[in-house]
Amino acid sequence: MATISKRGAYQWQAKIRKQGYPVQSKTFDSKREAEAWASVIESEMTRSVFIDRSLSERETLEDVIDRYIKDIAPKHKGGRAEIARLKKFLHGEQDLTCRIMATLTIEDFESYRDKRLNENKAPGTVKRELGLLHSVIESSLRRLGLLENPVTKVKRPTVNDNRIMRFYGDDEARLMTALDSCRNPWIKPAVTLALETAMRRSELLNLQWQHIDLETRVAHLPDTKNGHSRDVPLSSIAIQTLKNLPQQESGQVLRTTAEGIKNAFERARKRADLEHFNFHDLRHEAISRLFEANWNVMEVAAVSGHKDPQSLKRYTNLKAADLAKKMG
Known part of the structure; x- marks a missing residue:
């Protein structure tokens, strides 16, 4: 049975004690509100559907x-x-x-x-x-003790998946020229390696010298986004880019941070009038180039680390002009 008692001059407290349940209490501005709340809580306890919400009423x-x-x-x-x-x-x-x-x-x-x-x-x-x-x-x-997540039923914004994610015309040349003006010396090698290896930004930043074999032209990634390791083949351009960097037996290849890469790239793309192009789009460009070079799905997946063709398809943007050349 609930106990309703007056608190001060203007408030009423409802307190419920029932065997098998923690004590529940709540303060209201009127006796009627306190009685109504107590009635609901007691009914839930009687029907064994009560959930203690007191924590949700304290935490922000x-x-x-x-x-x-x-x-x-x-x-x-x-x-x-x-x-x-x-x-x-x-x-x-x-x-x-x-x-x-x-x-x-x-x-x-x-x-x-x-x-x-x-x-x-x-x-x-x-x-x-x-x-x-x-x-x-x-x-x-x-x-x-919440029954529902209020964000669950919030309609998400529609994302335009048709955004251009490839280089066209002199886009790449303009970007590379803009990168030459960056104060961050690691951004241009990072962009070049991204285009040559299709690595994610996090994978590039985690790349260690002890995991690179310049003789066999392979970079080993022991820990990737999907939780699996993979070996990435290195092109001649990737090899030359790595050879031009300060080398050591171990340690981070690109000695910068995610924030450093982000800020430097955003400044460079603005100078190159490519503000629609994100760093992650370099991965789209790299994967699309592999397909245009007649690599098959399994070969591209081995480089990119994708586990299913549908995910790989999302990263592939083939140019119609290049496909037309194959039609004769």
């Missing part, structure tokens, strides 16, 4: 994000990127992060989505942000 979204940053993100391969995005979110969305978890609704995250799109953020960026927030809340859903 910021608390949940902090827990994710501390305990979960470091275990992920992309953990550093997740942590960076979440810290940026904490800094910029304080109106949302200060909210109690039990009060967050689908509409709150729809408003966040619309605000980001109105700030001219790319649909793909907003889609990834919502996906990360969904994962963050999902990680604490059971612990908080």
Whole structure:
């Protein structure tokens, strides 16, 4: 049976004690609200469907994000990127992060989505942000006693998959010229190796000298995004690029950071009037070139590390003009 008692001059507290359940209590502005809440909770306990929501009524979204940053993100391969995005979110969305978890609704995250799109953020960026927030809340859903993740039913922005991801005309030459003006000495070798090997940015940054055999022309990647190691063949251009770098028996080949690569590339693409072209598009370009050079699917997959043809297809953008030449 619930106990309803007055707290101070204007508030009422409902407290429920039932065997087999933790004590539940909540304060309201009126006795009627306290009685209504107690009636619902007692009914749930009687029907054995009660879930303790008290934690969700104390913790904020910021608390949940902090827990994710501390305990979960470091275990992920992309953990550093997740942590960076979440810290940026904490800094910029304080109106949302200060909210109690039990009060967050689908509409709150729809408003966040619309605000980001109105700030001219790319649909793909907003889609990834919502996906990360969904994962963050999902990680604490059971612990908080929440029945539903409010981000689950938020409609994601439509991503335009028809964006140009290839070099055309003198695009590559303009980019390479722009890279010559970069203060970061590692960016041009990174771009060249990306085009010659189809490696991801993270794989390039993790490349170690002890895993490169210049004689057999192979770079070994012991730990990749999909969790499998692979050996990447090195072209003559890749070999020459590596030989021009300061060499040592061990250590990082490209002694820079993901942020360093990102910033330098963005400045260079702006100078080259290629602001539509991202660093990851170099991987699309490299894979497409392998197909245009008559490599078969299995050979390309061995280089790129893709495990299924559908994923590989998404990274392949063949030029119609080159295909027309094969038709005679």
